[in-house]
Amino acid sequence: MKIAIVGTGYVGLVTGTCFAELGLDVTCIDINEERIDQLGKGIIPIYENGLEELVKRNVNAGRLHFSTSLADSLNDVTVVFIAVGTPPDEDGSADLRSVIQVARTIGQHIDKYHLVVTKSTVPVGTSFKVRSTIEGELNKRQIEVDFDVASNPEFLKEGNAIPDFMSPDRVVVGVESEKAKAIMTRLYKPILLNKFRVIFMDIPSAEMTKYAANSMLATRISFMNDVANLCEIVGANVNMVREGIGSDMRIGRKFLYPGIGYGGSCFPKDIKALIRTAEENNYEMRVLKAVDDVNEDQKRILFDKFKEHFKGAIENKVVAIWGLSFKPETDDMREAPSLTLIDLLLESNCKLRVFDPAAMEECKRRIGDKVYYARDPYDAALDADALFLLTEWKEFRLPSWGVLEKSMTNPVVFDGRNIYDKKELTELGFVYHCIGK
Template sequence: MNIAMIGTGYVGLVTGTCFAEFGHTVSCIDKNAEKITALQNGEMPIYEPGLDVMVRHNVQEGRLSFTTEMAQAIPEADAVFIAVGTPTSRRGDGYADLTYIHAAARELAPFLQGYTVVVDKSTVPIGTARQVERIIRETRPDADFDMASNPEFLREGAALGDFMRPDRVVIGVESPQAEQVLRAIYKPLFLRDTPIVSTGIETAELTKYAANAFLAVKISYINEIANVCEAVGANVSDLAKAIGMDGRIGNKFLHPGPGYGGSCFPKDTLALMRIVQEYGENVRIVSAAVEVNAAQKARMVKKIREMLGGSETGKSIAILGLTFKPETDDMRDAPALTILPALLEKGALLRVHDPQGMPEARKMLPEGITYVGSAYEAVQDADCVVLMTEWNQYRALDLGKLRRLMRQPIFIDLRNVYDPETLRRLGFAYTGVGRK
């Protein structure tokens, strides 16, 4: 199959590369000439483990290419995937901004030749595929195409594995011909008996929002239970293990912390809330999860302040981890973006380290933060250390060395990575999330 992928952001680049790995011929299109040149030179715009190797391999094999010109890729395509950004609207109302989606539809339409399936791959509100179809038909009334929706379910930091070994593939189609094309594209997954759920377009669009909102609810739920555990003297780690053994609940996303972030959960929960309001409905559980998430971040600031004796003014705080999760450089809606400015405003002195996130963090965090090259450099003469993101390299720190380097041995573990008793035996004052 010949595939055109419009957009070389996280979703477009990973999806296009993996399709090429399947054996398809893929052209990735982006308006950003600098990004395309960098990709042609093997330079990745994002950090995703293994992606650079897979890109280089498929470029060398002639299955993957990058261009700024739709005229080079669209005419020969059996399927055109739209994978451009859908950020939250700048109006601040929570709606998804579909500017890039609509622009892509108008720009691709003139180049369609022969039967083509146009696929929404971006996370979009219900009804977006209909809008894209209308725009294309207005631009090219003679175009022979079908519209489809194919939501992505990729986890940052594990995207290649998620794509190559997915739990399921969801395709929203209205014609047998479009379904046949998409099933042919995903045919390599048949060998792994991957379920393909074929449904209507609106159902496919809603599936992505419903899935992400459910996971956000689960995270906020365990964070609230963690707060209850602190109040009553219980241990949330043991509790989460116990309830996670129930097959109806499962053990995924039951890890308490400073709140969820990233490119999906914050944006998609807000978008879902706005979408259902248009139809006169409510998702009260999702609304509550959003409120809990905001409160959890504020609670972490309070936790740090209390461990410092009630004030962070003039205190040196070491922050380990900035990204919203490990194995990514994504800083979008990371808890650090809320917690660090609050500490800085009260006069804290922040020394921070992250294996991949510091370049992006510099763009998004206020001035006055000191970025350093290692965890041990961050804790030098610190009054406390805050483990914000559970990168592997922070899981086995030399705690004795840490203790010697710090001015005050205060360890604030927002990811519950370390055993409290081990830290206390070494002379640390310790607090986690949901632990007495």
């Protein structure tokens, strides 16, 4: 079967490449000409573990193609996945312009049956808007073409996207016709054969499932950050509390780590979009509003600790920052807590020396030369008055504290991910600050 994937970002490129790996003939389409040009030369525009090899292998096998023209690719394929971005609008709702633009192009060019699957994260009702947009364009052309819409929200985790596709916890598919169900069953057959779950449901429920899943995960994070902040005040240790509650099977251990707030391309925008969907329907998502509030405050928690440590005298302090991406194993800095902290530190006239194993280029693209881009973690810490650990990349876990203690002006560590041992650092002469202990 031949399919097209529109949008070659984290979701589209991974989905297209993995479907090609499973044997389908896939055309990945993007309006970003530079991106398609680079992909054609084997240059992968994003950092995602294992993706480069997989793209090359499938291009060489003739199963994976790239194009800037959806119109040209359409009548060659049966299924079109929409995987374009849905960034937040000014009021927090999901901006659906790209999704609708793709639907319009589909309606303007199809001449035979297509299944149009929305993979982008979109509010309930969007797949039906996709359907009416296509119908509108077909009406303009005064022709009738049979087509179906479906919803297949994406749950991949950046950094682990390929294993997440190949061995998913579940695949959620919303359909409204037996034909669409049969096609989606065929596409996901290799996954079904391996006994992974493909859950079929109606389209609105599939769209809602994506938002509800991210909202639940974000709620756990904000809940733990709230608990951590109270732990500090009352003299409890959040790490022990986490162990204590995580061992309850009903609660589980995952997503209970306190830190500097969630970021990334999904949680912040999806939580705001669900709050907005509720408002549009005269309902208030009270829990999610609190989740969002706690997260905004948490992003500045290390800055407040830093200010308190230096009794407000932070001007001209040299600050080393380890980790810029919103989480390890990705170069993605969308809504990264590091950006909030960098802003706060620069506003206070601090001098920043930053290092990240993957996101240096992305950081340069976003903030230019306002900070010094270090060669390695030790270069970042040179003459620093404070070291901030923001992203828990593996290579930051066991640094040579002896070297750091000698090269820093002030051996003070602000650990935003609770990965270091206070006793060890204190014995080595550091002052150590973390979250919730």
